[in-house]
Amino acid sequence: MLQWFNDGGFIMWVLLVISLISWFFIFEKTFVIFFEMKKTKKFIKQYEQNNGFPDEIMQGIKGKENSLTNQDDSIIERILYFIKENSNLSKDNNIFLTRTKLKDESLNLHRGITLLEISATVSPLLGLLGTVIGMVEVFSVISHLGVGDPTVLSGGISKALNTTVFGLIVAIPSLAAYSIYERKIETLIRQTEKYSVIFITKIY
Secondary structure: OHHHHHHHOHHHHHHHHHHHHHHHHHHHHHHHHHHHHHHHHHHHHHHHHHOOOOHHHHOOOOOHHHHOOOOOOOHHHHHHHHHHHOOOOOHHHHHHHHHHHHHHHHHHHHOOHHHHHHHHHHHHHHHHHHHHHHHHHHHHHHHHHOOOOHHHHHHHHHHHHHHHHHHHHHHHHHHHHHHHHHHHHHHHHHHHHHHHHHHHHHHO
16 A cells, blocks of 8 residues: 555645545534534424424523533524524614624534535546656656566556546545535525524514
């Protein structure tokens, strides 16, 4: 394996670093989004069973300091507590502040997602760059030594293609994770917007 990286040259090590960073965010976002979805489903189930919002949310029992930062709450609950705590404001002002808060929550969920998109885009290009560099080196050898030894030529081409293969190996999981997480986050935000509208209509 080490020889495979050495054969591929500097580009292979760059791709390895990108791969490690990408996998860190894949595992991190899997954990975050999984539990966020779990908490959100729990809230929606509770809402449907009660045929309405829980009393603690309607009454705004939780203090401002806890309700805005409590990660045990779902994103929906954090936003609803935020709305309740600003219910002394006009409806329009509360809606404006809620949209701002929701954007902050969305940005927090998207943290690291952009890097996966970049990884999925850049890795194949780096792999292709490594291949081009490798092929240039192969033709340079041919120009000096000729093609008398086919094993030298085939070995050089094989090394050159290593970077393309590894670039795709890095890119495919990053692209898959990015697409899945984007859909999950979009669902969370859409659900939060839905219940926020219902809640605002109820308290004003």
